Amino acid sequence: MTRTHAHRVTWLICGILLLALLCVASVAFGARTVGLSDLLAGVQGDASSVDSAAVVKRLPRTALAVLVGAALALSGAAMQAITRNPLAEPGILGVSSGAALAVVAGLSFFGLHRPFTLMAVAIGGAACAAITVYLIGGLGSRGRSPFALALAGAACGAAFISLTNAIMLPRVDLLRTYQFWRIGSVGGASWESVGVLIPLFIAGVVLCALLARGMNALALGDDVATGLGESVGRTRALVGVAAVVLCGAATAVAGPIGFVGLLVPHVCRTLFGPDHRWLLPFSALAGAMLLLGADVLGRVITRPAEIEVGILTAILGAPFLIWIVRRTRVGAL
Structure with missing residues (x-):
């Protein structure tokens, strides 16, 4: 085992331990802080006190935060890989907003309420949004530059949010039920929503893992990747499918949570290098820790009230986005 490999393994183990501690904090802290005996009783299913x-x-809230955070971080890392765009992220590219619009439309116009159906609709909306942004971002003589895609995503995302609000505002019942969901929240978690998310999460993770070497090849450029024997179109399409499935599934159960897919892969890439065989697991782990930590913080700092995770991730991610834009050469435009 090389020194670099051992270093990464050590950090991976430390990250898993930290995530475990955050899980304990998530079930122990909130509007009420519980003791060890009640914590152990609750984990065993005893709800007598x-x-x-x-x-x-x-417990389901903790599980959902872990899965959604990991899914969004993996989706962001995958989008950055296939576009070679440092600004690629489900929220910035409008993919999360497209998924949210599809869910709200399904609820309002078709009466869809079953979790699996809503998740399928969300994935379809995310796919349509991703294709739309990719096509619009490629218009013009300069092609799909990082800023062109980011601007196309921002414009499409704003349009999707406006349409979502236009659908929800006249529906008072829908607005009250999903007001926290549209901000981005894991507060309405249930074991049913966790159970529906898990198969799609596993599918996205497996697909990303199988395509990690292909993502490394894409990072070198299409010509070099082709020279290395990589089918660029097929790899990009499959990675895009994985990113859309992960983003759409996470959005269906937790709402459009932004910046996790932007912040986490960048930090992990800086700390552990660009090799996607390591970047992807570190991103999934860090994304889970970020969203779970934000959820615990949101429950503690304003107790007995809560701050939804979508608000906290935006507070953390907005300055990070400004930093990325400032350090990116204006010539990229």
């Missing part, structure tokens, strides 16, 4: 019942309620 108020504190242990709080733990039982927080």
